[in-house]
Amino acid sequence: MATVSRPFQVPRPISRSRSQRRLLPPFMLTLPALGVALGMLVPIVYLVIRAASAGERAWLLLLRDRTLSVFLQTVLLAGTTTLISVLIAVPLAWLLVRTDLPLRHFWTVATALPLVIPSYIGGFTVAAALGPRGMLQKILEPLIGVQRLPEIYGFPGALLTLTLFSYPYVLLSIQAGLRGIDPSLEEASRSLGHGPWSTFRRIILPQLRPSIAAGSLLVALYALSDFGAVSLMQFDSFTRVIYMQYQASINRGFAAVMSLALVALTGLVLYSEGRTRGRARYYRSAGGCNRPATLIRLGRWRWPALAFCGLLVLLALMMPLGVMIYWLVQGLSNGEPLRLVWSAALQSIIASGVAAVAAVIAAVPVAVLAVRYSGRLSKWIERSTYIGHALPGLVVALALIFFSINVVRPIYQTFALLIAGYTVLFLPQAVGAIRSSLLQISPRLEEAGRSLGRTPRQVLATITLPMARPGVMAGAALVFLTTMKELPVTLLLSPIGFQTLATRIWSASSEAFWARAAAPALLLVLVSSLPMAFLVLGDRRWRS
Amino acid sequence: MARKPQLLTLFIALVAMLAISACGSPQVAPTATSQPNTGQAAQPTNAPQPTEAPQQPAETQAPAAGQGGTLTVYSGRTEDLVGPLIEQFEKDTGIEVQVKYGDTAELAAALLEEGDASPADVFFAQDAGALGAVRKAGLFAPLSEAILSRVDERFRADDGSWIGVSGRARVVVYNPELVKEEDLPETIFGFTDPKWKGKIGWAPTNGSFQAFVTALRVLEGEERAREWLEGIQANEPKVYPKNTAIVEAVANGEVEVGFVNHYYLLRLLKEKGDLKAKNYYFNNSDPGALINVAGVGMLKSSDNKELAEQFIAYLVSEKAQQYFSSETFEHPLVEGVKADPRLPGLSEVQTPKIDLSDLEDLDGTLQLLQDAGVL
Amino acid sequence: MKDVAILCEGISKRYGTVQAVREVTLALERGQFLALLGPSGCGKTTTLRLLAGFEIPDSGEIAIGGQKVSAPGLFIPPERRRIGMVFQDYALFPHMNVERNIAYGLSRGPEQAARIQEVLELVGLVGLEKRMPHELSGGQQQRVALARALAARPEVVLLDEPFSNLDTGLRVRVRAEVREILARAGATAVFVTHDQEEALSLADQVAVMLNGQLVQCASPEEVLSPPGEPPRSAVRRRGQPTARPGLRGVCTL
Numbered sequence A: 001m002a003t004v005s006r007p008f009q010v011p012r013p014i015s016r017s018r019s020q021r022r023l024l025p026p027f028m029l030t031l032p033a034l035g036v037a038l039g040m041l042v043p044i045v046y047l048v049i050r051a052a053s054a055g056e057r058a059w060l061l062l063l064r065d066r067t068l069s070v071f072l073q074t075v076l077l078a079g080t081t082t083l084i085s086v087l088i089a090v091p092l093a094w095l096l097v098r099t100d101l102p103l104r105h106f107w108t109v110a111t112a113l114p115l116v117i118p119s120y121i122g123g124f125t126v127a128a129a130l131g132p133r134g135m136l137q138k139i140l141e142p143l144i145g146v147q148r149l150p151e152i153y154g155f156p157g158a159l160l161t162l163t164l165f166s167y168p169y170v171l172l173s174i175q176a177g178l179r180g181i182d183p184s185l186e187e188a189s190r191s192l193g194h195g196p197w198s199t200f201r202r203i204i205l206p207q208l209r210p211s212i213a214a215g216s217l218l219v220a221l222y223a224l225s226d227f228g229a230v231s232l233m234q235f236d237s238f239t240r241v242i243y244m245q246y247q248a249s250i251n252r253g254f255a256a257v258m259s260l261a262l263v264a265l266t267g268l269v270l271y272s273e274g275r276t277r278g279r280a281r282y283y284r285s286a287g288g289c290n291r292p293a294t295l296i297r298l299g300r301w302r303w304p305a306l307a308f309c310g311l312l313v314l315l316a317l318m319m320p321l322g323v324m325i326y327w328l329v330q331g332l333s334n335g336e337p338l339r340l341v342w343s344a345a346l347q348s349i350i351a352s353g354v355a356a357v358a359a360v361i362a363a364v365p366v367a368v369l370a371v372r373y374s375g376r377l378s379k380w381i382e383r384s385t386y387i388g389h390a391l392p393g394l395v396v397a398l399a400l401i402f403f404s405i406n407v408v409r410p411i412y413q414t415f416a417l418l419i420a421g422y423t424v425l426f427l428p429q430a431v432g433a434i435r436s437s438l439l440q441i442s443p444r445l446e447e448a449g450r451s452l453g454r455t456p457r458q459v460l461a462t463i464t465l466p467m468a469r470p471g472v473m474a475g476a477a478l479v480f481l482t483t484m485k486e487l488p489v490t491l492l493l494s495p496i497g498f499q500t501l502a503t504r505i506w507s508a509s510s511e512a513f514w515a516r517a518a519a520p521a522l523l524l525v526l527v528s529s530l531p532m533a534f535l536v537l538g539d540r541r542w543r544s
Numbered sequence B: 001m002a003r004k005p006q007l008l009t010l011f012i013a014l015v016a017m018l019a020i021s022a023c024g025s026p027q028v029a030p031t032a033t034s035q036p037n038t039g040q041a042a043q044p045t046n047a048p049q050p051t052e053a054p055q056q057p058a059e060t061q062a063p064a065a066g067q068g069g070t071l072t073v074y075s076g077r078t079e080d081l082v083g084p085l086i087e088q089f090e091k092d093t094g095i096e097v098q099v100k101y102g103d104t105a106e107l108a109a110a111l112l113e114e115g116d117a118s119p120a121d122v123f124f125a126q127d128a129g130a131l132g133a134v135r136k137a138g139l140f141a142p143l144s145e146a147i148l149s150r151v152d153e154r155f156r157a158d159d160g161s162w163i164g165v166s167g168r169a170r171v172v173v174y175n176p177e178l179v180k181e182e183d184l185p186e187t188i189f190g191f192t193d194p195k196w197k198g199k200i201g202w203a204p205t206n207g208s209f210q211a212f213v214t215a216l217r218v219l220e221g222e223e224r225a226r227e228w229l230e231g232i233q234a235n236e237p238k239v240y241p242k243n244t245a246i247v248e249a250v251a252n253g254e255v256e257v258g259f260v261n262h263y264y265l266l267r268l269l270k271e272k273g274d275l276k277a278k279n280y281y282f283n284n285s286d287p288g289a290l291i292n293v294a295g296v297g298m299l300k301s302s303d304n305k306e307l308a309e310q311f312i313a314y315l316v317s318e319k320a321q322q323y324f325s326s327e328t329f330e331h332p333l334v335e336g337v338k339a340d341p342r343l344p345g346l347s348e349v350q351t352p353k354i355d356l357s358d359l360e361d362l363d364g365t366l367q368l369l370q371d372a373g374v375l
Numbered sequence C: 001m002k003d004v005a006i007l008c009e010g011i012s013k014r015y016g017t018v019q020a021v022r023e024v025t026l027a028l029e030r031g032q033f034l035a036l037l038g039p040s041g042c043g044k045t046t047t048l049r050l051l052a053g054f055e056i057p058d059s060g061e062i063a064i065g066g067q068k069v070s071a072p073g074l075f076i077p078p079e080r081r082r083i084g085m086v087f088q089d090y091a092l093f094p095h096m097n098v099e100r101n102i103a104y105g106l107s108r109g110p111e112q113a114a115r116i117q118e119v120l121e122l123v124g125l126v127g128l129e130k131r132m133p134h135e136l137s138g139g140q141q142q143r144v145a146l147a148r149a150l151a152a153r154p155e156v157v158l159l160d161e162p163f164s165n166l167d168t169g170l171r172v173r174v175r176a177e178v179r180e181i182l183a184r185a186g187a188t189a190v191f192v193t194h195d196q197e198e199a200l201s202l203a204d205q206v207a208v209m210l211n212g213q214l215v216q217c218a219s220p221e222e223v224l225s226p227p228g229e230p231p232r233s234a235v236r237r238r239g240q241p242t243a244r245p246g247l248r249g250v251c252t253l
């Protein structure tokens, strides 16, 4: 028998410096992730440069009382929009994923579709339909003699518009989270004497926390950066004030100062979301594989459930579609030709598709780093990707113009720069989706791969990414859908002559050619429906 | 154990695809522009009067088609408005025009960022304020006298850096079933009378409205302008996001009168057939009778100044002016071109005496609007 | 000196303020079966993960099959250590069927299919190649995990509480089976358990851990009838390592 012996030693205190060696993330993750983070800082650098040259007056403007009121109003709007979105999305997601709601697949697609309606169209249709003497009033007048409906402009209109067209972010996120929860947890809870409600509250809801937080973050940042809804509804948020500076006076300095204030606000939002993340782990810790959960029978409750879904779809989907169809029909009957702008549709699809791929490629290292090698650096990198989403598209576009003109002039007004712009804007959607998906994969699986002789890169390619596929696909689909309707970056950064459905809609609607705007708008919804259906119905592969 | 990971291959393929599409796009783009236009190409050929080539100036004589060259235009006017006209220009001159459409102010901001590196040769703006801002940054090259002289002095920059091509009059749109024309005041200040309480619609965020307030400040002084704003504000006007919304609100009786540009009513009439709304023009140099312009300037950084001037000359040719008159319902600015029969002639409207270049001080206007609690 | 499959010298690992493993030294001959025994939280899993290369020791050295895999300034990643690991929750890839799970550690080639059949026979699962992991019973899942770990003929097989997910009746049977399979495969194995009976009945050597330290390392017989205080109580009485200074932290085989 071989002997390996050492004299007895009193275990010496292990010095701090030697201790706690960690597995360092491989360079193939860190480098691209750092590159992505640096790219995301371009808008900030631009804003700082512009603000520095803004002159004293811009900074004085920032200190006015009005800035504080704009700040508070913006926080109020973003906060309320997020809250109501969550209140809609949580029960809705539960109905769609865990119950036997009639026509479940239909509702699943229909309730997610409002995401594809641009806020500059959605806002108009809300105003046209629900305005004081809008279409609803016209319907109601002969019935119950309503002369005018309450004023919609201002906070209520902005809140309604933003909520109706951004709650799907939380909905999608929660649905994915619900599908990832191990049903045995729920079964365990039931077996321990908790009813469905108590189980939902004590087991499901806490498990959903990261999904709710991730979705809420997207809604909140959307509300911060959106211009369409707040401008149509006349609500003074930061974004509107910033746009007004450009539109009324092309005052880049003051706009930059206000944008930096918005960035600070975003930092606050990101910080508070970071606080909710906690240290819990969300992958299954024991017991093999996920079985599909059994559906909960709604019984008589299906009627209120159906009413809830119906009302939501009516407001968020049928109403805008109805208004657009009305415009289209009215235009056609007045001799407007029907312009189905297929070539613009095609360019929209190409640009959005490439943007989705680019965003996913950029998001994977960031998300893997954040989930598997959590540390200060990876956290900063991940958080930095959210900046672009909170800035108005116009600011991002100007920043990229500035950057490419001064640093990489050959790519100015090329397709590549356009895609870079989309990536800066929408990267967090991909990062968030991939991240939540990674959180549900046990690191034991990756270790198993390593123990079987595979390198980290091979494990990433053969285990992690295939398993994170629902998240990768969801991220890609989200980026695709939001790029489809993106406007300011498309207008300023695209190669000359590049046209998308969004620019067609804008071109017609900004000159009030509603009939002409309706056809591309309907086409946009139509073209977006397919990836949306895929997004909401597709991620249940090896679960059935 | 060196199995090739398939996903990596896929990734590389996708990256390659991205790169290819990035390089390929410049070729893709032009084809795509021309396609949506083909449907509209029929319009402009009908619209303008049979070609009577612009007489003046000499260099604007249409060169032989196929002479070529490519011109880059940043257009703050949408393709729905000016696309057919630009296409007609290409046909007539053989010059290829690449157009970047966008919001006027955003394009102006982009031009300021681009500076000398701008790929643009020409900036076609929706309003004089944006042109003023670009001029202030020293980015415009002066236009030739031959071009400038086509248009009345009132409608161009005094230093010749830009020229107006079509007029956009400020008017009051009213619902003839609710108010009679003779009850409308002679001056814009008449609307501060309390009898208009709750009956006015306006759009304070609209660029044209703000240009009007700037004119008011220049013409009447800060104090009077503030008084007017506060007077209207005291009448609790309904706020709308855009001019069209005002016209619609007037037509359906939501409000009785609204401050708008003249052409929105005409466009809505074309789309909807009939509306209960009419335009009312002020006169006698009242600030309310302001006529703003959409205009165009040539960039100093352009390497294509000859083509650029040719393009600008085309815009003030009779053919183009006729197009603006019949297609966008704006006032043609060149003498002798007929406006829409529903519009008064420009010479009939006594516009206030103001240099439109002064409208670039929108900064102060914004300040005033904010101080008066309008924005 | 016979073949040494595993050799650890003074390895330590700390998480924040928790000293999970402290100065552990042990050696294991090829073909032997070592049980890491100790109460929950005493550092068994961490030790195993240090051997596998999922964690980097703060200090100490590890050699597997005579090759140094971890030392100050040296770290061989898990995939190059020639180990096979069976996880507590099996960690079967839910998106791959049985066959592909097993093939995962094998290089592609003509021998691959044969080897899969071989290990499937070894674990007695022939015919279930196309099943997905969720279509298997707990015992079957475990045997797939074992087959997957054995397929590439690793130097050492590491098993983390391999039987804790099985019910008692099944556990005794599977235990014997696994022992049998490992013996037939001629594998060297380290398995973690908190069950003394399991350790004593299966292992050639038993290493007793307490609070991150190795307190005893001996054959089952010796552990059962020690010269000093019985180790059973040592395991039960937390925080009180057996008073056998000569053996503390050192495992001599």
Ligand SMILES: Nc1ncnc2c1ncn2[C@@H]1O[C@H](COP(=O)(O)OP(=O)(O)O)[C@@H](O)[C@H]1O
Residues within 6 Å of the ligand: C015, C016, C018, C019, C020, C038, C039, C040, C041, C042, C043, C044, C045, C046, C047
């Ligand atoms: N990743 C980790 N971070 C912090 N502490 C850990 C971690 N893993 C294990 N520990 C701690 O180290 C100690 C040993 O854990 P472990 O090796 O898992 O014990 P066991 O013997 O039950 O397998 C425990 O106190 C545990 O809390």
Ligand SMILES: [Mg+2]
Residues within 6 Å of the ligand: C041, C044, C045, C046, C161
């Ligand atoms: Mg353990």
